[in-house]
Amino acid sequence: MDARRTTVVAEPRGQVALVSVGFPLLGALVVWRLQAHAGWVADLEWAPLQGPFRLLASIPEPWGTIGSVAAGALLGLLVAGIAAHERLVVEVFNEGVELLRGGRHRSFDRTLVSGVFLDGKKLVLLGVDTGELARETHDLKPEELAEAFQTHGYQWLDGDPYRDDYRRWVDGTPDLPPGANALLKVRAEALRKDDKEDAAELRDELSRLGVVVREEKKRQYWRLTRPLP
Template identity: 75%
Template sequence: MDARRSTVVAEPRSQVALVSVGFPVLGAAVLFGLKSIAGWVAGLSWAPMQGPFRLVASVPEPWATVGSLGIGALGGLVLVGMAAHERLAVEVFNEGVEFTRGGKSRNFDRTLVSGVFVDGKKVVLLGVDTGELARESSDLRTEDLAEAFQTHGYQWLEKDPYEDRYRRWAAGTPDLPPGADALLKVRAEALRKGDHEDAAQLREELSRLGVVVREDRKRQFWRLARAAS
């Protein structure tokens, strides 16, 4: 097998095209619909947000129609951009793996990867120390990921081989390495606020302490990597 050959797993072009066209069309349709009923809603004494509806109803035609279609389509394009930024692509080489999201890439050397599995909607790379090198959310098909990794000789796992080692975290949990409890407290707050970027950075900080962490509906569960156990 060619050592430079790679396999890319990404969302199908048809799905990307559907999102790229569908969101602007849907946005335009929604705002046009709201514009069409603005006058009726403005006449209902019990309806909420009558001020905005009266304002929309007061805009003369054809500007009301043009504006609603244009603003709706623009809102849809914003959603398309957000979806593109969050879209994950995985490139698998004989020598390693590259994850790309939002124009940023992360590379993992083959010698550091002991196995790969999917946990819900997340792709997980296991390290040789039983820790996790990466845990990335995606909408990629499990079958496509399995085929790509197996083609290049990686160990594909049907589930997390260490799932029975996780324990529910609570403030003051014993047996954690120094500093880990404080990081988990900060991460719990990041999860509560929906700050996924901060939560991801804190996951990496915990990984450097030998702590593997995952969450389920904002509840955190942890285990120690072999090097720290």
């Protein structure tokens, strides 16, 4: 049996390497410079956080320099790790699509995908009921995504064909299925707190009720799914 022909769209290796190496180096440099000027800042009566700066200035050399460089590098590694966790990888093949992010692996059969488009920095997979199978933030090249999906015969759309169907959500909005208002209210709070994981889970819950939701600057907009003719 022939191996499945797959097109993978991911951030360039050079960019990934730059983040993995550059962030720890930048963190080490920034914290080292802070430590080097800690005594001067601590002497400024109006400067904030004088306690931490006095503590930094009191560390004898060379331990102050060694500690600040190590702490900065660790902070940079933490930021690089968060970036790696949030990085999206898209695998497209004739039989379906796979989205990988932070250890989460989502698969979509080709028969369920009616179209694909970009909404700003989000990749959206449309379902056959006009709902959204996935809406994922990404930093991938749009032309590479378009080429990958078109190569495997998916319908690549110029934009959201149902954008005009969305309505602004306010608490108590009528015409929504039972339970949807409560979920949207909880999701509004998740957006306010920038809890992306909870907001994504609530989007999935709303999708099961036949409600498609998108947000702009933490304002929610909704529409109902409907069967394709």
